[in-house]
Amino acid sequence: MTLRWRIVALVAAATCAAAAAVGVLVHHASRDRELSQARDGARTTLERAALGYARTGGVQGSGAVLDAPGLPGGLRRLVAKGHQGTEFATGPDGPAMWAARPADGQVLSVRVDMSTAMRNISALDTNIILAGLMTTAVVLPLGVLTAERMSRRLRLAAATARRIAAGDLDARISPAARPHDEIAEISGAVDSMAAALQERLLDEQRFTADVAHELRTPLMGLVTAAELLPPGEAAGYVRDRVRVLSTLVEELLEISRLDAGAEEADLSPCPLGPVLDEAIAGTGLSARLRTGTAEGTGQPDSADNTGQRDATDRTGQRDSADGTGPWHSADGPKVWTDPRRLTRIVANLVVNAHRHGREPVEVTVAADGRTVTVRDHGTGYPDDLLEKGPQRFRTGVRERGRGHGLGLTIAVGQAQVIGATLEFGNAPDGGAVATLRLPEGPERPELSDLPELPEPGPIHG
Numbered sequence: 150m151t152l153r154w155r156i157v158a159l160v161a162a163a164t165c166a167a168a169a170a171v172g173v174l175v176h177h178a179s180r181d182r183e184l185s186q187a188r189d190g191a192r193t194t195l196e197r198a199a200l201g202y203a204r205t206g207g208v209q210g211s212g213a214v215l216d217a218p219g220l221p222g223g224l225r226r227l228v229a230k231g232h233q234g235t236e237f238a239t240g241p242d243g244p245a246m247w248a249a250r251p252a253d254g255q256v257l258s259v260r261v262d263m264s265t266a267m268r269n270i271s272a273l274d275t276n277i278i279l280a281g282l283m284t285t286a287v288v289l290p291l292g293v294l295t296a297e298r299m300s301r302r303l304r305l306a307a308a309t310a311r312r313i314a315a316g317d318l319d320a321r322i323s324p325a326a327r328p329h330d331e332i333a334e335i336s337g338a339v340d341s342m343a344a345a346l347q348e349r350l351l352d353e354q355r356f357t358a359d360v361a362h363e364l365r366t367p368l369m370g371l372v373t374a375a376e377l378l379p380p381g382e383a384a385g386y387v388r389d390r391v392r393v394l395s396t397l398v399e400e401l402l403e404i405s406r407l408d409a410g411a412e413e414a415d416l417s418p419c420p421l422g423p424v425l426d427e428a429i430a431g432t433g434l435s436a437r438l439r440t441g442t443a444e445g446t447g448q449p450d451s452a453d454n455t456g457q458r459d460a461t462d463r464t465g466q467r468d469s470a471d472g473t474g475p476w477h478s479a480d481g482p483k484v485w486t487d488p489r490r491l492t493r494i495v496a497n498l499v500v501n502a503h504r505h506g507r508e509p510v511e512v513t514v515a516a517d518g519r520t521v522t523v524r525d526h527g528t529g530y531p532d533d534l535l536e537k538g539p540q541r542f543r544t545g546v547r548e549r550g551r552g553h554g555l556g557l558t559i560a561v562g563q564a565q566v567i568g569a570t571l572e573f574g575n576a577p578d579g580g581a582v583a584t585l586r587l588p589e590g591p592e593r594p595e596l597s598d599l600p601e602l603p604e605p606g607p608i609h610g
Contacts, residue, residue: 153293153300160292161285168281176274183266184246188235191248195233195259202252217258224249228256237263302332310339318347358405364398400555407562414487414567418590424488425512425521428495434503436510482518485590490563494571497556498523498583506581519587529575538573557583 198213208215224236224247233250244267249258305322312320320343322336368391375391378384406412422438429436484491495512502510506525513522534540539557557573560583564571568588576582 151300152303153296156296156299157289157293160296161289164285164288165281168277168284172274172277172281175277176270179270179273183263183270184237187237187246187261187263187266188248191235191246191259191261194261195248195250195257198259199250199252199257202257208257213257213259215252215255215257217256217260219260220249220256220258221247224258225256243267299332302336306332306336306339309343313339313343313346318343318350354405357401361398361401361405365402368395368398397555400559403559404555404562407559407566412563412566414490416485416487416567418483418485419488421482421484421514421518421521424491425495425514428492429499429512431492432496432499432503434499434510435508436499436502436512438512438514440514440516483590484519484587486569486587487567490567491587494560494563494569494585495521495523497560498585501556501560502527502581502583519589521585521587523583523585524576524580526580528581529579530573530581535573535575 194212198208198211201211202208202213219240219242221236221238221240224234227234228249228251231251233248235246235248237244237246239245243262243264245263246261247258248261249256251257309320309322321340372391372395375384375388378387425438429438499510499512502523502525506527506529509526511522511524513524514520515522534557539561561571564585570586572584572586574582574584
């Protein structure tokens with residue numbers, strides 16, 4: 150049950166309980182008052198009748214009766230003991246208040262009929278019930294309206310919090326004036342938290358960009374100095390470390406641009422096969438490029454004859470079966486994407502597969518022509534990466550020297566720029582699987598929708 154209906158149920162229960170409590174109190178108060186008035190009247194009539202009986206020895210015209218047959222048994226026993234008293238009883242003649250006292254060995258009694266009073270009390274009870282129902286009918290819609298407004302404000306706060314958690318730091322609950330209540334305090338706290346978090350992340354992004362930019366100039370001098378070192382083992386090690394540092398700085402700059410939203414994709418239709426060939430060749434690592442079969446068709450994988458690429462070393466060279474089919478030509482299937490960014494994504498995935506997985510590394514294009522998977526045969530992605538996604542400077546391995554944990558982060562950022570989705574998982578038989586789903590291109594107009602060209606006229610020289 151949602152909070153709204155809980156509030157409505159609580160309002161309805163509280164209204165009914167209040168109406169019932171008021172009804173019970175009014176009922177008992179009215180009944181006690183009627184009984185008290187009837188008891189006083191019966192006693193007064195009995196005293197007058199007793200005085201008349203003492204003077205005249207009769208009870209005619211006094212309203213009293215000697216040894217009345219309908220006298221309640223409890224009152225009769227009380228009088229037999231020499232006492233006087235009153236008792237309310239309901240007999241064949243209806244409800245009545247009795248008063249009795251001893252009189253010369255007999256019982257002198259007075260009966261006050263209370264049928265009208267009891268009917269009035271019953272009518273009052275009915276009116277109280279109707280009033281309670283009418284009150285509930287009036288209060289309940291107001292409770293529903295109030296609960297709906299509260300629930301809507303809470304749902305808005307929850308939705309905004311989810312947007313902030315998803316990365317939309319510009320999301321706010323409400324810039325307008327709010328009523329002063331607890332929900333307003335929660336909304337203000339969430340907005341303040343989002344603003345503080347946004348400012349902190351912007352500071353971190355600016356810091357990363359500034360550090361990478363400031364390192365670029367001295368790094369270029371370091372690269373130049375390393376190239377001037379005389380050949381030798383130490384010089385080779387220095388050049389390798391400088392190259393690693395240069396790559397790190399360039400990746401930090403790229404991440405800072407992605408974080409700032411400064412990257413824009415240059416989308417165009419381009420053949421997928423040559424782009425993937427270029428991405429794999431640029432890594433200098435071995436990979437097998439192949440196309441998948443259409444699911445459920447039973448047709449063989451096209452890579453078996455025309456699409457397979459199986460490099461035999463880590464130099465990026467291909468064997469004779471590479472690139473001979475139409476799928477690898479410029480006239481092959483095309484996708485709507487930015488080829489430069491797509492090359493960057495696939496290259497990072499292949500490098501990550503070699504760095505943290507085991508060969509063979511496979512790059513597969515699904516039958517739809519828009520889904521690219523990169524798989525290795527290692528231990529798979531760690532659970533933390535599958536749960537939270539790639540995080541910078543976290544490689545998921547014990548050896549911190551093997552990469553900086555930025556490759557997958559850049560791949561995810563570039564995928565968002567080109568409108569693609571990048572998902573990570575593990576194969577059932579082992580190995581990490583990265584799945585890149587490229588967006589569909591713009592709809593192409595049908596031939597029937599194209600405007601008719603005018604008939605060619607005569608050519609005048």
